[in-house]
Amino acid sequence: MLTLPGRRCWLVANLSPNCHPRPQSAGRPASCPRLHFRRPGTIGTPDAADPTDSVALLSLVRNERTSLLPVIVGAALIRAGRLLACARARPPELAGWWELPGGKVEPGESERDALLRECREELAVPVIVGDQIGPTVPIPGREAVLKVYLATLVGEAEPQPLEHAELRWLAPDRFDSVAWLPADAPILAAIHGLLPAPAH
Structure with a gap:
């Protein structure tokens, strides 16, 4: 779990090569996310605007860090x-x-x-x-x-x-x-x- 400074959000990463799709349930399609951003009050619901790949994640972390620098x-x-x-x-x-x-x-x-x-x-x-x-x-x-x-x-x-x-x-x-x-x-x-x- 990674907390980004200045944002109330958490990163949940599944890096296992044996990731399997979740069973489909009402209101939720089957998925196999390797990276999810979740915000308080939306646990289990990925933010549609959040990145779902490592390149986007690294870019977001870099931007978060840069925004905090003098x-x-x-x-x-x-x-x-x-x-x-x-x-x-x-x-x-x-x-x-x-x-x-x-x-x-x-x-x-x-x-x-x-x-x-x-x-x-x-x-x-x-x-x-x-x-x-x-x-x-x-x-x-x-x-x-x-x-x-x-x-x-x-x-x-x-x-x-x-x-x-x-x-x-x-x-x-x-x-x-x-x-x-x-x-x-x-x-x-x-x-x-x-x-x-x-x-x-």
Whole structure:
């Protein structure tokens, strides 16, 4: 039996190769489930929306675990078809690697509010936060996930490297000119597909 954190449901798994169909009874067809999700008050009645194979189960467990992890938010700041990239200044083992600006969502803070705060603290600029872009990415070596949102600068504000070693505006064909942190790679692919190809 497996209890998924945050959900009042139980997994009952029958992994025996000798699983035989249950006898048919009124209101219940014969079946041989290897995986069933059951919720309180519905014992013996599989939830129609629940997965019944191991691949779906692993996906659900992974999603449940991911949803409980701390969130790091990043800003995909775009201006004139270019993306703002930031070079890490610290810690020493990450200095020189590039990332999108952002930081950790604090307790009681929404993801968008956290991103507004981080852009003020790191870049000294106000921004407008749009929709999330790309997947939610587990951060290698950390019990956290990265979520990136599209963002635009307010007015003529110019980002300042208050906490980074360097800032660059990169066209899509220059994304690979810097060494990005691994968690940013899937996001960059989504951003690349969003921006127009530069004119030559």
